[in-house]
Amino acid sequence: MKENRHGSATTEVISDCEVKTQRAFDAPISLVFDALTKPEHLRAHFSPDPEPLHICEIDLRVGGAYHYAWYAPGGRECSFRGTFLEIEPPTRMVATWLFEGWPGDDAIETTTLSEDDGVTTMTTVLRFKNRESLGDHFQGDTQGMQTSFDQLEDLLATLT
Amino acid sequence: MVRTPATIDVFNAIADEHRREILDVLVGGEMPVGAIVDEIAISQPQVSKHLRVLSQIGLVRCRAVGRHRLYRLNPSCLQPLHEWAAKYESLQNGRLDRLDDYLTELQHPHSHGNTNQQGES
Numbered sequence: 001m002k003e004n005r006h007g008s009a010t011t012e013v014i015s016d017c018e019v020k021t022q023r024a025f026d027a028p029i030s031l032v033f034d035a036l037t038k039p040e041h042l043r044a045h046f047s048p049d050p051e052p053l054h055i056c057e058i059d060l061r062v063g064g065a066y067h068y069a070w071y072a073p074g075g076r077e078c079s080f081r082g083t084f085l086e087i088e089p090p091t092r093m094v095a096t097w098l099f100e101g102w103p104g105d106d107a108i109e110t111t112t113l114s115e116d117d118g119v120t121t122m123t124t125v126l127r128f129k130n131r132e133s134l135g136d137h138f139q140g141d142t143q144g145m146q147t148s149f150d151q152l153e154d155l156l157a158t159l160t
Numbered sequence: 161m162v163r164t165p166a167t168i169d170v171f172n173a174i175a176d177e178h179r180r181e182i183l184d185v186l187v188g189g190e191m192p193v194g195a196i197v198d199e200i201a202i203s204q205p206q207v208s209k210h211l212r213v214l215s216q217i218g219l220v221r222c223r224a225v226g227r228h229r230l231y232r233l234n235p236s237c238l239q240p241l242h243e244w245a246a247k248y249e250s251l252q253n254g255r256l257d258r259l260d261d262y263l264t265e266l267q268h269p270h271s272h273g274n275t276n277q278q279g280e281s
Binding site (some may be wrong): 005006007008009010011013019021023025026027030032035036039041045046048122 | 171174175245246249251252253254255256257258259260261262263264265267
């Protein structure tokens with residue numbers, strides 16, 4: 001019985017403008033790369049909402065653009081777009097990244113893949129152009145402040 | 161040397177490795193600067209500078225007891241960052257779990273993953 005890897009992605013803030021996420025998949029590296037870069041695959045897994053992507057364009061070459069968009073419940077459009085800067089199938093891909101919900105906070109996303117014994121580990125580093133961009137994303141959200149050492153410990157665990 | 165950025169907020173306060181170490185040590189409770197120095201590999205003047213930055217933005221509180229100054233965490237100050245990091249991590253987890261289900265479905269079309277997604281059509 002294969003272990004379920006759900007919920008195993010780890011995220012850490014690695015500098016004042018970079019967030020790193022790591023996740024392992026029980027799949028060969030070429031399949032993971034295809035699943036991340038081919039429209040027919042992205043359509044199947046990218047949208048978190050019941051609505052599928054209504055825009056899924058990928059021009060997979062250096063200088064080529066990508067654009068994914070879907071409608072969230074309530075009708076708001078969620079849209080990601082960018083341009084490929086480096087493509088080295090199946091191990092590495094660098095692209096600009098703009099989530100239209102965070103206008104002005106464009107970033108560069110570096111995705112690296114490595115395979116070991118049939119398990120492919122994907123590491124993405126999202127680097128905002130300046131520290132204010134990353135700071136803005138949490139500073140707007142100060143509702144419900146609570147004092148809790150448990151939460152602090154959780155946080156430190158994610159940061160160290 | 162400790163650089164103090166022009167603008168200081170929770171985010172760049174914790175982006176420094178030594179400041180994170182100091183916060184980690186203070187999870188153990190209120191303590192004077194000497195006790196913090198004992199726990200990490202940097203000098204007292206450096207620890208003091210970091211404590212000044214952490215105090216300035218409210219992550220650490222300080223009180224005088226006799227001749228000593230005792231430092232303690234003010235964790236509520238980290239809450240916005242915690243919420244942001246947790247939200248980002250949960251978004252990433254959602255996205256990557258869907259990718260995981262999809263990869264499983266592609267490789268084992270007839271097995272039962274936790275997916276209700278359709279494979280390639």
